[in-house]
Amino acid sequence: MSLGCPIREGAARAPEAEALTFAGRRWTYRLLDEAVGRWVAALQAWGVKPGSRVGLLSANHSDAVHLFFALGRLGALLAPLNARLTAKELAPLVQEIVPDLMLAQDALAERLPGAERLEAWAGALPEASTECLPREASTPRVVLFTSGTTGRPKGAVLTEGNFRASARCSAANLGAFPAPRWLGTLPLFHVGGLSMLSRCAYDGGCLVLQDRFDADAVNHALDHEGVTHASFVATTLERVLDARADRPVPASFQLALIGGGPVPAPLLARARAARLLALQTYGLTEACSQVTTERPAEADGQTAGAALPGLEVRIVGPEGQGLGPGQEGDIEVRGPTVMAGYLNRPEATHEALGGGWLRTRDVGVLDGRGRLRVLSRRTDLIVRGGENLYPVELEAVIASHPAVQEVAVVGVPDARWGEVPVAFVVPRAGQAFPLDLDDWCRRSLAGFKVPSRFLALEALPRNAMGKVERTALRQRLSPP
Incomplete structure (x- = not known):
C-alpha cells in the first residue's frame, strides 16, 4: 500500500483548517502544504533523494516541522539530534548517521561542524515543488538515538508505517476527536514530540508548538489557544498546576498524556480537582512512543493502562516463558509501531527483535485486566x-x-x-x-x-x- 503526505491530504480535504502555530504565526493546511513544498524544492536542489539522510540540530521550531514533512515527500530519512548534547557527544552520532546534509540553528551550529545554517535555508527557499513521492509503510522515516545511559547510543529506525500506526492506535484508545489541538512542548528530537506532530497531521488537527516548556506559556495556551490535548511528565504537570494555582482548566481541554514514569497519587488528585484528566502511559522510542495508556473512562492512576488497540504486551520470565497476571518479569511488545531496527547494528537489532517481540528490558507486571504496572526500567x-x-x-x-x-x-x-x-x-x-x-x-x-x-x-x-x-x-x- 502506497502512502502519501498527510499535509497534502489535509490541504485537499480542509485547506483553511489550522495545522500549525508557532511564535505568533499560523499555518492552515494550504499554507503548510506550500511551505513544505518550498522545502522540498530546496532539498532537491541540494541533491536530497529517496534514501538520503539529513541530520538536524534544532530546538522546537516551525522550520523543523517543514523539514520533517518535506523529507517524507522525498522518501529521505531525518536524524534529529538532541539539542542539549555537546559537540563531543554529537560527533559519534554524526559518524553513525553519515548524513548527506546537516542543518543546525545558528545558536547551535558551533556544536555541529560543517552544518548548514537552518535560518539561512529558511530565508532563501525557492518556489514550491509539487513532488510528493508515494512511499510504503516500511519506508524509513526517522532515526532517533536512545539515551545511551548504559553505553553507546543506538539509533532506532522508525518507519512511515510506525508513525501512522502509532497515531491510529492512540486515537482508538483515546476516542475519536475531530481536529484535535495538541500542545507541543516535547522536543521534536524526541519520539514523543514527533508522535504528536504526526498524530495531528493524520487526524487533521493542529500542533500548537512551543520552543520549550514554560509553565506560564502552557497555561496561556490552555486558556486562550483552544488546546484540547497535551503531553507532560509528572514534573511539568506539577509546574503547570502550580503556575495556575490549581485553577480549573477550560472545558475545551480533553486530556493530558503523562509519560516518564508513575505519577504520585496526590498530583493526580490535584489534576482531577483542576478538571485536568491525566492519563498515565508507558512507551519507548523503539515502539514509536505509546505502548500502553490508561483509557479515559477507566483511568484510576493505579497503572500505565492496557496495551493500545492493535498492540500486544506480555510479561516473560528469565527463560522467555510467558508469565500470568501478577507475576513480575520483562516487558515485551509486539505490533505495527515497533521499529524496523537499529541503524548499522544488526546484532543489537536481532537481540531486540529476534523472537518477533520487542524486548524492552524493562520490568513490569500485568493485572487481571491486562493493565501494565511498570516496576523498573532495566537500568534502574x-x-x-x-x-x-x-x-x-x-x-x-x-x-x-x-x-x-x-x-x-x-x-x-x-x-x-x-x-x-x-x-x-x-x-x-x-x-x-x-x-x-x-x-x-x-x-x-x-x-x-x-x-x-x-x-x-x-x-x-x-x-x-x-x-x-x-x-x-x-x-x-x-x-x-
Missing part, C-alpha cells in the same frame, strides 16, 4: 543481597511525605549487599529537609527496601524530556 533495577528493589516503589512512599517535593532513588555499590538504595530528596519550598524519612519509609516498606541514605538536593537533574538523569545522580556518590 537495584539488586540488594539478591532481592530486587524497584525505585518506583520506594519513590512513591518517600514522595507521599508532606515535606517532599520530588525524589529519585538509585542503587550504589556496597561491599556487603552488592547494591543499596540511596534517595535524593528535594524538599518543598519553604520546608526544611525532613529528618524522619527513615521512620516514614519503615511504616510502609520492608527494612531491606529502606534507603541507606537520604540526601538533599535543590533540584533533580533532568534531560530534555523531563526524565531524571539517574546516571548523573550515581556520579555524585562514592561507595560508602
Whole structure:
C-alpha cells in the first residue's frame, strides 16, 4: 500500500483548517502544504533523494516541522539530534548517521561542524515543488538515538508505517476527536514530540508548538489557544498546576498524556480537582512512543493502562516463558509501531527483535485486566543481597511525605549487599529537609527496601524530556 503526505491530504480535504502555530504565526493546511513544498524544492536542489539522510540540530521550531514533512515527500530519512548534547557527544552520532546534509540553528551550529545554517535555508527557499513521492509503510522515516545511559547510543529506525500506526492506535484508545489541538512542548528530537506532530497531521488537527516548556506559556495556551490535548511528565504537570494555582482548566481541554514514569497519587488528585484528566502511559522510542495508556473512562492512576488497540504486551520470565497476571518479569511488545531496527547494528537489532517481540528490558507486571504496572526500567533495577528493589516503589512512599517535593532513588555499590538504595530528596519550598524519612519509609516498606541514605538536593537533574538523569545522580556518590 502506497502512502502519501498527510499535509497534502489535509490541504485537499480542509485547506483553511489550522495545522500549525508557532511564535505568533499560523499555518492552515494550504499554507503548510506550500511551505513544505518550498522545502522540498530546496532539498532537491541540494541533491536530497529517496534514501538520503539529513541530520538536524534544532530546538522546537516551525522550520523543523517543514523539514520533517518535506523529507517524507522525498522518501529521505531525518536524524534529529538532541539539542542539549555537546559537540563531543554529537560527533559519534554524526559518524553513525553519515548524513548527506546537516542543518543546525545558528545558536547551535558551533556544536555541529560543517552544518548548514537552518535560518539561512529558511530565508532563501525557492518556489514550491509539487513532488510528493508515494512511499510504503516500511519506508524509513526517522532515526532517533536512545539515551545511551548504559553505553553507546543506538539509533532506532522508525518507519512511515510506525508513525501512522502509532497515531491510529492512540486515537482508538483515546476516542475519536475531530481536529484535535495538541500542545507541543516535547522536543521534536524526541519520539514523543514527533508522535504528536504526526498524530495531528493524520487526524487533521493542529500542533500548537512551543520552543520549550514554560509553565506560564502552557497555561496561556490552555486558556486562550483552544488546546484540547497535551503531553507532560509528572514534573511539568506539577509546574503547570502550580503556575495556575490549581485553577480549573477550560472545558475545551480533553486530556493530558503523562509519560516518564508513575505519577504520585496526590498530583493526580490535584489534576482531577483542576478538571485536568491525566492519563498515565508507558512507551519507548523503539515502539514509536505509546505502548500502553490508561483509557479515559477507566483511568484510576493505579497503572500505565492496557496495551493500545492493535498492540500486544506480555510479561516473560528469565527463560522467555510467558508469565500470568501478577507475576513480575520483562516487558515485551509486539505490533505495527515497533521499529524496523537499529541503524548499522544488526546484532543489537536481532537481540531486540529476534523472537518477533520487542524486548524492552524493562520490568513490569500485568493485572487481571491486562493493565501494565511498570516496576523498573532495566537500568534502574537495584539488586540488594539478591532481592530486587524497584525505585518506583520506594519513590512513591518517600514522595507521599508532606515535606517532599520530588525524589529519585538509585542503587550504589556496597561491599556487603552488592547494591543499596540511596534517595535524593528535594524538599518543598519553604520546608526544611525532613529528618524522619527513615521512620516514614519503615511504616510502609520492608527494612531491606529502606534507603541507606537520604540526601538533599535543590533540584533533580533532568534531560530534555523531563526524565531524571539517574546516571548523573550515581556520579555524585562514592561507595560508602
